[in-house]
Amino acid sequence: MVGTPGRVLDLMRRKVLKLDCVEWLVLDEADEMLNMGFIDDIETILQTVPEQRHTVLFSATMPNDIKKIASFYMQEDYQHIQIKAKTMTASTVSQYYFETKLNRRFEVLCRILDSREMDNAIIFCKTKRSVDEVVAAMQQKHYNVEAMHGDLSQNQRMNTLKRFKKGQIQYLVATDVAARGIDVDNISHVINYELPQEEELYIHRIGRTGRANKKGKLIQLSHLVKRIS
Known part of the structure; x- marks a missing residue:
């Protein structure tokens, strides 16, 4: 079954x-x-x-x-089998990063969205709370945006994804786990509002764009770290 x-x-x-x-x-x-x-x-x-x-x-x-x-949930002698990828990231994806102060990160995000042509984009955050905060702030500025995370019901996630696929939603803010169910071939941009803690999650994020031999772009927001001399 x-x-x-x-x-x-x-x-x-x-x-x-x-x-x-x-x-x-x-x-x-x-x-x-x-x-x-x-x-x-x-x-x-x-x-x-x-x-x-x-x-x-x-x-x-x-x-x-x-x-x-x-x-x-498994026996003590369980085995972890991992298939090695031939390439870590797709050659069809161009990657960029912007350095910004932590308290200006949202402002920089808005400037990027306003200055670049994007058919659509997935904006990644680490936590459900961050997703909700970013979505609320973007909606106040009248961006066409919705959230995708584990606190939403299955029906809510499916309806949001359906609207995103149809182009009725331009920006989708999501956690890594929720983004696993997103299978859309024409995502033009992926934006890392927050970095993931695991390397393979970063690679998985990149894989949401540049699919089916189409060009894609990844934008990373990195906050400046104050150096102590």
Whole structure:
């Protein structure tokens, strides 16, 4: 059976689905499943399936925090298999960075948006709080922008993504985990409002643009660090 955690739980509660004979448990997009509000549902399902089973997690990125959570649900002899990429970033993506003081970062972001032609863009933040703050500030300045993070319901995320694909939303501000569900080939720009903590997350962000042999641009906002001589 293939299903979302919510649908599987619904069938279990209605006693339509029994999992006592499950031999294989597979979590696709494992970091999303363990980090986007699904973890309680996953734990409930795991309490139902047999302990003696094969557990497989698939994920394009596996940050250290998620590895620790994942190991809790697996046997001690679990193996981490990583496929080495031929290239770290696409040759179709041009990368730029702007240095700015931390308290002027949002102002610099607005100047970039106003001075460059962008069909659309994903603006990445590290936390859900940062996403909400940036979206609120951008909406006050009348930018066509919406948020994408784990506190939004699945329906909200799907509706926002549908509008983004149709061009009804120009700017999407997102966390790394929420951006995993974004599969759009014509994103012209990716903007790192905040740097990720993991190298592979940075690479994953770049991969949102320059797809299907199209040109893309990555813009990094780096805050100035005061040097003590």
